[in-house]
Amino acid sequence: MSVAGPAAPVLAAAALPIVAQRRWGGWVVGGIVVAFVAAIVWGGIRSRILDLTIIGEYLFHPAIVAGALNALILGTLALGISSVIGLISALMRLSGNPILSGLSAVYVYLFRGTPMLIQLVFWFNAVPTMFPTITISLPFLPGPLFETPTTVVVTPFLAALAGLSLAEGAYMSEIMRAGIMAIDNGQRSAATALGMTQRQVFTHVVAPQAGRIIVPACGNQYIMLLKSTSLASTIGYPEMLRVVTDIYSSNFRVVELLTVAAIWYLALTALATVIQTGLEKRFPPR
Template identity: 60%
Template sequence: MSAELIAEPSEVRIIRRKRWGAWLLGVAVLLILIIVAIAGARARIIDLDVFLQYLTSGEILIGARNAILVGTVSMVLALVVGLTAALMRLSGNPILSSVSATYVYFFRGTPMLIQILFWYNAFPTMFPRLYLAVPFTGAVLIDLPMPVVITPFIAAVVGLGLAEGAYMSEIIRGGILAVDKGQQAAARALGMTQPQMLGRVVIPQAARIIIPATGNQYIMLLKSTSLASVIGFLELLRITQGIYSANFQVVELLAVAAFWYLAMTAVVTAIQTTLEKLFPVR
């Protein structure tokens, strides 16, 4: 081959393809955002002084704390219930598998709001008292009226936790099924018991799939804590509604609530990103 036909590396020009469609779409989106921002500024829909006044008020911070508390406790319950239901579904026992499938179908198919209302209103009617005694001794351990036991906090946690547990069951089951069957067979060949195989082989690999979806579900659960406002639990939205029903600063108070929901979401996203780095998807 002639030397003239061989181009030197310094002479090679890289021509990047121009994506005019993406640029036009970006400009259109930017223009829409600018128009919305200008319209909001002209309408003066938010009084910044009121917004800043309530942003760090004690009542609002209590509501944010309660939202985090309910969301976190509900997520822990959902993880425990979801893992149990997933293992039941994969156990091969037709009774356990059927019970798990029915649970997932029922709790995924009914709105969280209905479930919260059920635990707060219907469950105490079905079981008026919580009674627990030692058999054959007559010693009473617990004897309380159920309305005392099922507080708004408990009803919110149970309603949200069981509903979210159905989703987590399918997420965990999908993660476990994604682990190669050959590795499980190898673990059994090494003499591992079922709990050892799950703890050392299956769960660590399934976590790479489970963690991103779990982070998304936790974010959704934090926002769903606002549903507990219908049973009088003092979470962020309930307190916000109480304040703006008194001072009529509706938009400003809703903006405050939205700010704290976004702040909670940002923290959870940072934690999720850190966990994903510990269990990278390969």
């Protein structure tokens, strides 16, 4: 039985087999990347520049594990402090007060515009030079209430924490400012019309929505901070890169020890990625 009329082409098309589209470009690029990585790995094995025995020996070395823990502690504390600094700076920038807004803009410009390494070295070396002693005194007391050399207070850990927190706070300020500005002004007006104060509007309307928006960016900044803790090795803080540097300075297994450090940094960033993914699922942007 033949079918004529407008329905005939439709039936003929429905009888044709469905063939999946082959995307050869992606397979070709993937093959090139795999071949490139395999060539690098094979080159390292053939030249004996990578000794898997040495890597396995030092992968869970107590000093390296302690260095990885120090990097995790430093990066996590710096994220918490920089989040507070960033929130304060963002609110200053959006306050409408020209003095507060100007101070926030200058802070962001200075700390985003200078390398983080310079800031760490500045806090560790320049501050004790400018202020040799820290003195706390009261007018009615004959002597100082507290006095100590600045080098006792500004330890490598404190200098690294201050440098990372202040530098990262400038980035967090812009992230939080963008998140706050992403909330429609109509919601603020509606909340104000209901009798809410400006603090209540920010706490109950703006902050919950802005927090969902900035979660992915904050996760990326946390990953960057965990890797940036390696800069603290320049001022003597015993984080992971400093530890492996001390080890390969004595056994000259530079590539193997740097590979161990890279593995641990990958593990730390994987942990941060898992946390970020969980938060994004728990608090989606919309």
